[in-house]
Amino acid sequence: MNRPELKEQIAQRWPGQVQCRSESASLCELACARAALPELCARLFLEWNFSFAGLIVEEGASEWQLRYAFYGEGDAGWVHVLVTAPLAEKTFPSIVKFVHAADWHEREAEDLFGIHFEGHPRLGDFILHDDAWQENVEPMRRHFDAREAMRHRKPDEDWRPHRIVQEPGAFVMPVGPKFSGVTESVHFLLETVGEDVIRSTPRLFYKWRAIEKMAEDKTADEVLLLAERFAATTAFAHGLAFCQAVETICGANLPLRAKILRVFLAELERLRQHAGAIQEICESTALAVANAHAGICEEELLRISCELTGHRYLFGLLALGGLLCDLPDDACAKALEKSQKVLTQLNRLEKQLRVSSSFLDRLEEVGIVPERTAMVYGLLGPIARASGVVRDLRRAQPYSGYENLQFDVPGEQEGDGYARLRILFAEARQSVRIMEQAAAALQSGSVREPLQLRAGAALGWVEAPRGGAFHWVRLDEKGKVARYRIVPPSFANWHGFHLSVEKFAFQDFPIMLSTFNLSVAENDR
Amino acid sequence: MSQWVINGIRAGIKTTAYPAKPETAAGVTPGLPVGGDYPANNVNSLISLCPTRVFSDSDGQIIVDRRRCIHCYRCVRGVERPVNWEQSYEWGTVRDGQHEFGQPFERSIHICVVDAGDCGACLNEVKQLNNPYYNMHRLGFFITPTPRHADVLLVVGPVTDHMKFALKKVYDAMPAPKRVVAVGACALTGGVFAESFVCAKGVRDVLPVDVEVPGNPAPPLAILHGLLVATGRKAPAMKDADPTNLHE
Numbered sequence: 001m002n003r004p005e006l007k008e009q010i011a012q013r014w015p016g017q018v019q020c021r022s023e024s025a026s027l028c029e030l031a032c033a034r035a036a037l038p039e040l041c042a043r044l045f046l047e048w049n050f051s052f053a054g055l056i057v058e059e060g061a062s063e064w065q066l067r068y069a070f071y072g073e074g075d076a077g078w079v080h081v082l083v084t085a086p087l088a089e090k091t092f093p094s095i096v097k098f099v100h101a102a103d104w105h106e107r108e109a110e111d112l113f114g115i116h117f118e119g120h121p122r123l124g125d126f127i128l129h130d131d132a133w134q135e136n137v138e139p140m141r142r143h144f145d146a147r148e149a150m151r152h153r154k155p156d157e158d159w160r161p162h163r164i165v166q167e168p169g170a171f172v173m174p175v176g177p178k179f180s181g182v183t184e185s186v187h188f189l190l191e192t193v194g195e196d197v198i199r200s201t202p203r204l205f206y207k208w209r210a211i212e213k214m215a216e217d218k219t220a221d222e223v224l225l226l227a228e229r230f231a232a233t234t235a236f237a238h239g240l241a242f243c244q245a246v247e248t249i250c251g252a253n254l255p256l257r258a259k260i261l262r263v264f265l266a267e268l269e270r271l272r273q274h275a276g277a278i279q280e281i282c283e284s285t286a287l288a289v290a291n292a293h294a295g296i297c298e299e300e301l302l303r304i305s306c307e308l309t310g311h312r313y314l315f316g317l318l319a320l321g322g323l324l325c326d327l328p329d330d331a332c333a334k335a336l337e338k339s340q341k342v343l344t345q346l347n348r349l350e351k352q353l354r355v356s357s358s359f360l361d362r363l364e365e366v367g368i369v370p371e372r373t374a375m376v377y378g379l380l381g382p383i384a385r386a387s388g389v390v391r392d393l394r395r396a397q398p399y400s401g402y403e404n405l406q407f408d409v410p411g412e413q414e415g416d417g418y419a420r421l422r423i424l425f426a427e428a429r430q431s432v433r434i435m436e437q438a439a440a441a442l443q444s445g446s447v448r449e450p451l452q453l454r455a456g457a458a459l460g461w462v463e464a465p466r467g468g469a470f471h472w473v474r475l476d477e478k479g480k481v482a483r484y485r486i487v488p489p490s491f492a493n494w495h496g497f498h499l500s501v502e503k504f505a506f507q508d509f510p511i512m513l514s515t516f517n518l519s520v521a522e523n524d525r
Numbered sequence: 526m527s528q529w530v531i532n533g534i535r536a537g538i539k540t541t542a543y544p545a546k547p548e549t550a551a552g553v554t555p556g557l558p559v560g561g562d563y564p565a566n567n568v569n570s571l572i573s574l575c576p577t578r579v580f581s582d583s584d585g586q587i588i589v590d591r592r593r594c595i596h597c598y599r600c601v602r603g604v605e606r607p608v609n610w611e612q613s614y615e616w617g618t619v620r621d622g623q624h625e626f627g628q629p630f631e632r633s634i635h636i637c638v639v640d641a642g643d644c645g646a647c648l649n650e651v652k653q654l655n656n657p658y659y660n661m662h663r664l665g666f667f668i669t670p671t672p673r674h675a676d677v678l679l680v681v682g683p684v685t686d687h688m689k690f691a692l693k694k695v696y697d698a699m700p701a702p703k704r705v706v707a708v709g710a711c712a713l714t715g716g717v718f719a720e721s722f723v724c725a726k727g728v729r730d731v732l733p734v735d736v737e738v739p740g741n742p743a744p745p746l747a748i749l750h751g752l753l754v755a756t757g758r759k760a761p762a763m764k765d766a767d768p769t770n771l772h773e
Contacts, residue, residue: 303552
């Protein structure tokens with residue numbers, strides 16, 4: 001649906017209740033009365049083919065502003081639905097009934113701001129674990145001092161997490177936060193009556209470092225360090241999203257070379273991350289040789305990254321307004337050539353995996369996420385594309401010059417573990433294809449445009465290796481960050497992870513975990 | 526099936542010669558800044574450039590606190606006078622007054638890895654130790670899921686409030702004698718995340734640390750060196766100076 005159609009529909013359905021507050025080529029801000037909010041969001045999400053990017057809560061001097069960000073394909077652009085209310089007013093209508101993707105966003109806002117969402121089925125015990133935190137702590141409020149240590153309550157021996165299954169013989173199998181060999185800290189409550197997982201509730205935020213709070217009142221340069229480091233396996237993508245948000249605020253016009261190099265590095269990161277994800281899938285199925293082959297690919301890509309940029313995870317390259325340093329053309333060409341060799345190895349690995357029946361038996365028709373469910377949950381990235389929701393921000397809302405590049409967005413229909421694996425291989429091929437075009441398009445020039453910081457707010461987005469990442473930044477008059485909101489892809493995908501393990505057997509659990517390619521650090525931020 | 530064998534052979538031997546010989550391949554380490562002489566009129570600007578206060582000045586000599594470095598490269602990229610940078614990786618350090626490691630740790634050891642709020646990179650580098658390039662098994666290092674079997678506790682991350690309790694429980698569950706290896710700038714100093722209402726400033730706030738491995742993230746070879754130090758098979762890294770007192 002394009003912009004004029006959208007405005008006509010809105011004028012017809014909600015006369016006087018929804019108004020277009022400001023408009024630019026890519027963004028339309030709609031001020032919405034509270035009563036009309038759920039239905040407007042429902043239409044956007046369920047009927048008009050908009051995806052939900054996130055809920056951004058901002059505490060102003062005298063009022064709340066809740067911003068529901070949606071995006072569509074191409075011309076449809078971005079639609080931000082805004083709801084405001086005085087600070088004393090702390091109840092808003094929940095949109096979860098229609099936009100299930102907003103479920104965790106509302107829970108997070110309730111936990112951190114103390115806002116109540118009327119009609120939400122389950123609030124509380126989310127980021128601030130009930131068994132550790134005092135009641136009524138609202139750490140994202142402006143008056144909360146983030147430097148002061150918290151006094152937690154004593155661990156309550158009798159505290160038990162929420163249970164759903166109440167059948168006779170049903171029990172909860174707790175897993176984590178420390179489990180298995182080298183894994184991120186996360187807790188799972190697996191409810192079962194024996195063999196199959198009936199309900200799976202991930203309990204996250206063991207690694208919550210309150211990045212959004214820590215960013216407040218810091219300079220944009222300091223926050224860039226946080227943006228790069230909160231989820232460092234996809235450091236470049238998140239750093240890029242943050243930089244793009246600040247650059248949008250400042251109206252920066254980036255040099256072409258900086259844009260192209262950013263694309264080159266972002267794709268190198270995607271290739272490396274996908275190789276790592278493939279390695280984890282091979283490891284989870286205990287296929288030792290494939291695990292070793294994929295491990296070689298990942299390590300080689302880490303070394304290629306380091307040789308090209310000095311850092312294995314591409315730290316310290318991004319700067320506001322471009323890149324901190326230039327990369328020589330011949331070094332890029334060399335990195336590309338080596339990456340192509342790694343891709344050949346990956347292709348060979350895929351060919352072999354596709355005929356290894358013991359491996360396929362563990363993935364095929366296991367952990368199925370149907371297309372409709374993937375859409376309703378707002379799943380992102382390779383996970384969504386494996387279920388037939390083929391939306392990619394590089395294509396839907398291009399940035400950094402992706403509109404000038406030729407590439408395919410691979411999609412699959414089955415939505416099982418095997419489909420997710422195939423997507424990883426297919427995207428790795430596309431990444432090398434993009435790197436080839438980027439390396440060929442490099443022209444000499446500067447890589448950084450000095451930036452004049454000014455007050456304002458903007459959303460930066462990238463298609464990170466795990467899916468769409470959205471960074472909302474508000475700068476104050478002094479150029480300091482007043483609000484930083486990160487919506488990483490793992491936040492959406494963890495929300496839907498339970499879909500892939502429920503009704504399947506226990507032994508499939510680690511395999512589905514690896515095919516979902518989730519990052520806890522990214523989610524916990 | 527046979528194709529797997531053929532491809533395995535075709536891949537050849539990838540494993541590093543380290544620790545018998547130094548590793549010289551490109552891209553194995555991001556390196557660290559080194560101290561030494563620096564033009565006197567630039568010293569203050571260098572010190573203020575660093576967001577994590579790595580540098581300090583001692584009579585015209587730059588002193589580097591390597592534990593604090595987060596590889597932002599702001600002291601080398603886009604500046605008039607870049608600081609010296611060293612492509613080393615033998616970074617495992619033992620603080621003064623720590624335990625003697627001794628005989629129980631000389632042979633094969635089992636390692637329990639705990640993620641206490643890590644960004645994913647250090648953990649990924651620990652994971653790389655199992656890939657054919659590093660293959661830690663050849664040195665008698667094994668990762669164990671359970672603390673009951675572990676000799677060494679390897680901790681990454683700055684220790685978030687939610688993980689503090691779990692981390693202590695893991696440590697208490699380990700049989701003595703036991704050692705703690707802290708890996709990465711966050712585990713040593715809290716890195717960019719410290720110090721806040723949800724985050725400690727490193728493992729030392731919670732547990733006694735025996736070996737420290739700097740880096741953000743610490744590359745696999747540095748972690749390997751840290752483990753070799755813990756088992757007494759490698760000497761700890763020479764420190765530029767002990768900057769402990771400078772900031773704390």
